[in-house]
Amino acid sequence: MTTTEAAVQLLSIGEVAERTGLSVHALRFYEREGLLVGPVQRTSGGRRRYTSLDVDWLLICVRLRESGMPLADLKHFAELVRHGPGxxxxxxxxxxxxxxxxxxxxxxxxxxxxxxxxxxxxxxxxxxxxxxxxxxxxxx
Amino acid sequence: MTTTEAAVQLLSIGEVAERTGLSVHALRFYEREGLLVGPVQRTSGGRRRYTSLDVDWLLICVRLRESGMPLADLKHFAELVRHGPGxxxxxxxxxxxxxxxxxxxxxxxxxxxxxxxxxxxxxxxxxxxxxxxxxxxxxx
DNA sequence: ACTTGATCTAGACCTCGCTCTAGATCGTAG
DNA sequence: CTACGATCTAGAGCGAGGTCTAGATCAAGT
CATH class of the missing domain: 1.20.5 (Single alpha-helices involved in coiled-coils or other helix-helix interfaces)
Structure with missing residues (x-):
């Protein structure tokens, strides 16, 4: 038990689509648009691997969108979070x-x-x- | 007091825009799209004159739209009303x-x-x- | 008569928020 | 090795719901 945390639960884009209700297209679109807080990890082969933090953020995004927040505001919020505390x-x-x-x-x-x-x-x-x-x- | 009803209150498109909150553009658009119950009256010069019934219908439209009814459904509803009782x-x-x-x-x-x-x-x-x-x- | 502002029509154009396509690549099961 | 499905990128396309433009006409004030 040194560095190998028992399953850090990295999810594929398809799995994230299932759990968030967003389509894989929408997930890639959100990423391109800068709506995510951090860059998504990739496998050596270039496939996205989402952490549970990524998913939590996406779930919040879904709520904010459902309640009518425009993507521009969501992006602004993501930027604030990205730039850390302060x-x-x-x-x-x-x-x-x-x-x-x-x-x-x-x-x-x-x-x-x-x-x-x-x-x-x-x-x-x-x-x-x-x-x-x-x-x-x-x-x- | 024979045929001249005291002011049947015919309104211009601009006045209707004010009272419904719709833009004059939107009013013409709604008409083109068949969202109104009847044809709007015109002056000899071709300007629209809305009756208070027209305005009442538009106010209902505004409520339905505000609450997310798609224009297609609104159109369907208008058609039902247009075709009279039954x-x-x-x-x-x-x-x-x-x-x-x-x-x-x-x-x-x-x-x-x-x-x-x-x-x-x-x-x-x-x-x-x-x-x-x-x-x-x-x-x- | 002249000016000014509201209205007219037809149709082009716009924003938003995805969605879909093409063509290539990855990765797992047989 | 071969298939096959999932994923990749870049970019085009789409549906909803108006909005805007151009160019003409109407109507009222001076």
């Missing part, structure tokens, strides 16, 4: 700003949801009564 | 399916939000203590 305040600002946007998004969606639900109700009631006249009034 | 069941299905997607979206966003909030907390605490070592661990 810019945590900016990272915090970036993330917190995004969190606020997510909050706003949730609120907007909830408003939409209630408008839609109300309209669903209108149709449901209409169908229940089987009234065939006087539609269309878009407001009711 | 297909309310399908309209209901369409809207209700969308409502379910919105619910799922809200839930997903809430999960993202909590992941982000947690990470914000990590940075905030880190900054509060002013510890400069041992970052980066993407999981913590």
């Amino acid at each position: 810019n945590e305040a900016e990272r915090l600002r970036l993330l917190d700003a995004h969190r606020q946007r997510v909050d706003a998004q949730i609120q907007a969606l909830e408003e939409c949801r209630s408008v839609i639900a109300w309209k669903v109700g209108v149709y449901a009631e209409h169908l229940a009564r089987d009234e065939a006249g006087g539609l269309w009034d878009p407001t009711a | 297909n309310e069941a399908e309209r209901l299905r369409l809207l209700d399916a969308h409502r379910q997607r919105v619910d799922a979206q809200i839930q997903a966003l809430e999960e993202c939000r909590s992941v982000i909030a947690w990470k914000v907390g990590v940075y905030a605490e880190h900054l509060a203590r002013d510890e400069a070592g041992g970052l980066w661990d993407p999981t913590a």
Whole structure:
């Protein structure tokens, strides 16, 4: 037990695709675009080997993307992290700003949801009564 | 008081843009794409005049778009409405399916939000203590 | 009549975020 | 050794959803 850590779990691009939900194409694309924190290791033959840290970062990327963060912001965040300690305040600002946007998004969606639900109700009631006249009034 | 209804409120495209938040370009685009329920009236000179029903429909469109409904679905919905009564069941299905997607979206966003909030907390605490070592661990 | 600003049409163009292709190479199983 | 699937690079292509341009016309103020 000297240098050989029991399985440092290096994953192929295909395996990472499975665990992150990103396609292998997207993974290569993200790398090209500078969205990763560090350079991905390679085998002697040139194949990518991802560490679990790489995967963790990608999982965070997935969450941020799902919640609507543009790739440009993600790239900015990755750059901050890449440049190491000293810019945590900016990272915090970036993330917190995004969190606020997510909050706003949730609120907007909830408003939409209630408008839609109300309209669903209108149709449901209409169908229940089987009234065939006087539609269309878009407001009711 | 015979035929002259007191101001049927016909609006120009610019006014409609203001009240819906859509650009005039987008309004013309939506029309071309068949997203409107009826043909928009025109002045003798060829300028569009929107009724308040048109505006109400557009406001609904805006909500549906905001909540992620693709233009194709919106078009489908518009077609159903255009073809008049008799297909309310399908309209209901369409809207209700969308409502379910919105619910799922809200839930997903809430999960993202909590992941982000947690990470914000990590940075905030880190900054509060002013510890400069041992970052980066993407999981913590 | 003249100027100014809003609107008109048709169609080119743009950004975003991937996705796909071609053609070569790697690596493992038989 | 041979196959075969996974991966490699560089770069083209795509779908969604508008946005913008050019050049003409309309309408209102002076």
